[in-house]
Amino acid sequence: MSYDPNNIFAKILRGEIPCDKVYEDEFSLAFHDINPQAPVHVLVIPKGDYVSMDDFTSSAPAALIAGYMRAVGHVARELELVTPGYRMLANIGANGGQEVPHLHIHLFGGKKLGPMLSR
Ligand code: AMP
Numbered sequence: 001m002s003y004d005p006n007n008i009f010a011k012i013l014r015g016e017i018p019c020d021k022v023y024e025d026e027f028s029l030a031f032h033d034i035n036p037q038a039p040v041h042v043l044v045i046p047k048g049d050y051v052s053m054d055d056f057t058s059s060a061p062a063a064l065i066a067g068y069m070r071a072v073g074h075v076a077r078e079l080e081l082v083t084p085g086y087r088m089l090a091n092i093g094a095n096g097g098q099e100v101p102h103l104h105i106h107l108f109g110g111k112k113l114g115p116m117l118s119r
Contacts, residue, residue: 001093001101003049009102013047023075027067030075030107039110040079040086044072050103052092072105081109087116 004010011017012031019031022042033041046068050056056065076082086109091098 001051003051003055004101005049007100007102009043009045009100009104010049013045013102023071023078025067025071027064028071030071033106038108038113040081040108042075042079042107043104044068044075044107045102045104051101052098052103053090054092056103072107076107076109079107079109081107084109087113 008017012019013029019029021029021031023030023044026047028044028046030042030044033043046056046060046064048056048060048064050060056068060068072088076086076088086107089106089108090096090104091106
């Protein structure tokens, strides 16, 4: 799947659409999900044209992969999710239920999250 530069997260990265920003650095941007599924629900996206974890892990430069993953950890610590525990999740493609075709890691926390998958 080729990258669609008009996806909503690309527009957020370009500043064309606002977001409720949590963190930003040269590699990544984190913001609150517009439709939260838990008391804390934050999305962390890389600064680069990657549809999903699939092309990110196969084509992104090592510095971006490292910087992005460090940002995910940093945001979880900043949100004080580590001690109580939290969940990170990335949906990929149709079976994964991915809606926005720009890689994003969801961070969920703030309560006991229950089973990993709904049945
Ligand atoms: P996914 O199903 O993994 O692609 O998740 C996409 C997520 O993006 C959903 O949880 C949406 O609520 C969220 N979302 C969509 N548009 C926005 C937006 N403009 N700002 C913040 N979150 C958004």
